[in-house]
Amino acid sequence: MKLTILGCFSAFPKKNSFTSSQLLEINGKSFLIDCGEGAQIQLRKFGIKLNSIENIFISHLHGDHFFGLPGLISTLRLIGRTKPLHIYGPLGIKKAITLLLKLGDSWTNYDLCFHELSSKESILLIENEKFKIETIPLNHRIYTNGFLFTEIINEQKLIAENVIQYEIDKTQYRGIKLGNDGVSLNGDLIKNSLLTEPKKPHKRYAYCSDTCFFPEIIPIIRNSTVLYHESTFLDSHYELAKKTKHSTAKEAAQIAKQANVEMLILGHFSCRYNNIEEFKSEAKLVFNNVELSKDGKIFNF
């Protein structure tokens, strides 16, 4: 998985800090997660081909998470997109986008497929042999979902020396990688576990923004490889976080710890703070493996 942060501040975009938007790449497929104003500018800035985007996931309908979407949709038309674009977002997103297109008499020349969300339970959005995408119901001022991306790793890695030792014919390799047992040249059955490395767990990326401290998400995101969790405020603004249904860095770290994730990425910082490093310091008191979002930063995992 490759995650590129396109914007990671809350509220409104400024000269050098854009609002929420990320590009996640899994097995060569590109997913845009949230689309704050100017996301298309950031995509260009960081050398990402706009047309590579397969699906767009909008967490909620606050402007700093989706005001870049109408422009991106229009631009995709102008640059000649023909393949469908799938948009997952809260109920109402279709009406908003189609109204804007209608007013401009600017219909797309590609299929715009809306998948409107209204469930309060986690639901499956996409599943195939390579990846699975589910919602993570969050708790914010308006209906909001996070998204859980699972990279499905079907193949096991062969242990080269054992395969040779047990005289396994090459024609069996593919089957063994997928879990079959092997058969040696003299006909002996060789257990799969002797021929392959232990199966690696699926990689999972959990995107959680915006939300208050909401431990109900823990069963969904448990053991994720990477958790992006909003931390709009520091603990010094705990009351403000509570009032606005946002989280503090400390709370994000508590979720990361309780969910036993491998790494926590913080983001959605309020513009009131001059020193973003304080978010890291605060979170690290609770959970050790913490990284900060930054426009243009890339995480490979």
Place this chain on the structure above:
Amino acid sequence: MKLTILGCFSAFPKKNSFTSSQLLEINGKSFLIDCGEGAQIQLRKFGIKLNSIENIFISHLHGDHFFGLPGLISTLRLIGRTKPLHIYGPLGIKKAITLLLKLGDSWTNYDLCFHELSSKESILLIENEKFKIETIPLNHRIYTNGFLFTEIINEQKLIAENVIQYEIDKTQYRGIKLGNDGVSLNGDLIKNSLLTEPKKPHKRYAYCSDTCFFPEIIPIIRNSTVLYHESTFLDSHYELAKKTKHSTAKEAAQIAKQANVEMLILGHFSCRYNNIEEFKSEAKLVFNNVELSKDGKIFNF
């Protein structure tokens, strides 16, 4: 008048070239003309206080002219605006903006006053003793208006040496500036024309984007101080301009010449051209005083 170009390219924003948006300042009042995606970023970049904006004028509802508006409206709320904001734009703009605010449950804490336009004739939008603003009906693929801004210069400049020579008391200065005759110390009536410089014509800024070559606008914009006229294409793409109802640099210059304006500013350039200077060269074959728009460029007139 002070005009700051915030964005001047057509279609979609890129890293260093934003779509249509300008800030016009007249006598300390600030007017935003069009509001492409990221206009609020540009306002900040060029040191303009967002809250200084009194009125916003949207020419038409293509995304490159108004997709920055929802974000700007939201940001004004977040930075605590209390004074009303007046928005002039085509019929439908109110429905679009209010739907977006409603979806985010993000109502403004200041009055948002929409003035929806649908007239095909030039109409008066605002008139007071300092300025006057009228529409310039244009001819584009969808309903579009340009805007004509007139700075009303009521006061004449006193000729200091004459005022002293005719022994005019200081208490009369204000009245003379506004057109009264003077009375000398010995009671003689002194004609206003002897005490003041000839009245300066009102300054006028005409904004015309987007439109095809449309000479019907000439009576409205005649003798303007500055004309901004779109030139999406060069004459080499004349057919494309005609098809998409845009203008070429040559056509913009023809309008400028026929309307006898003092200066022509070109903008709304298609992203297909690497060398924007060619627009200037083409226009100058028809009309001499031509300037090119550039993000951040300021024109004082």
